[in-house]
Amino acid sequence: MMAGNTRNSSGYRASRLRLVAWAGAxxxxxxxxxxxxxxxxxxxxxxxxxxxxxxxxxAGIAYELAVRMxxxxxxxxAAGLALAAGFLLAWLSLGVGVxxxxxxxxxxxxxxxxxxxxxxxxxxxxxxxxxxxxxxATALAQxxxxxxxxxxxxxxxxxxxxxILLLNGFFVAMFSVAALLFLQAERQGSAA
Numbered sequence: 001m002m003a004g005n006t007r008n009s010s011g012y013r014a015s016r017l018r019l020v021a022w023a024g025a026x027x028x029x030x031x032x033x034x035x036x037x038x039x040x041x042x043x044x045x046x047x048x049x050x051x052x053x054x055x056x057x058x059a060g061i062a063y064e065l066a067v068r069m070x071x072x073x074x075x076x077x078a079a080g081l082a083l084a085a086g087f088l089l090a091w092l093s094l095g096v097g098v099x100x101x102x103x104x105x106x107x108x109x110x111x112x113x114x115x116x117x118x119x120x121x122x123x124x125x126x127x128x129x130x131x132x133x134x135x136x137a138t139a140l141a142q143x144x145x146x147x148x149x150x151x152x153x154x155x156x157x158x159x160x161x162x163x164i165l166l167l168n169g170f171f172v173a174m175f176s177v178a179a180l181l182f183l184q185a186e187r188q189g190s191a192a
Contacts (some may be wrong), residue, residue: 078181100155135179
């Protein structure tokens, strides 16, 4: 009897959390439209909303699928962190640019980084150990992109070496932590 109540309470909590997350996604999509009513600094076109919405809801749906795959908390957190990093990297690359200014072709390198993660995840069939390797490879690809940008002096004068190292280091850290969490999920699964 008590286990059933715990399960129902947990399911209720999870469904409320998902509802809050999706409401947050809709709010994020509406914020630029609201900001455009008060300032000319924010000037989004319809295409901007479509791309942002597609990225936002694509990441949300991918996370919903990951949550349904396993009850393992480490796996879920790792998937959320990896998807958040991928979402941010894609949005920054398309929006303001990770390197240089908006529209700098050097930012196309980061879609290769995302490609490494996507191909790796598909090859791993979303299993924890394989996901860890895919994310370690993604972190390495992110670091290589930053190294190439620094050596080739891409994005200058808009992006200095410190900015490139800091921003790319942030993504390397996010992908690496997600990989470590996937390894933890693998250990938890094999111990069960």
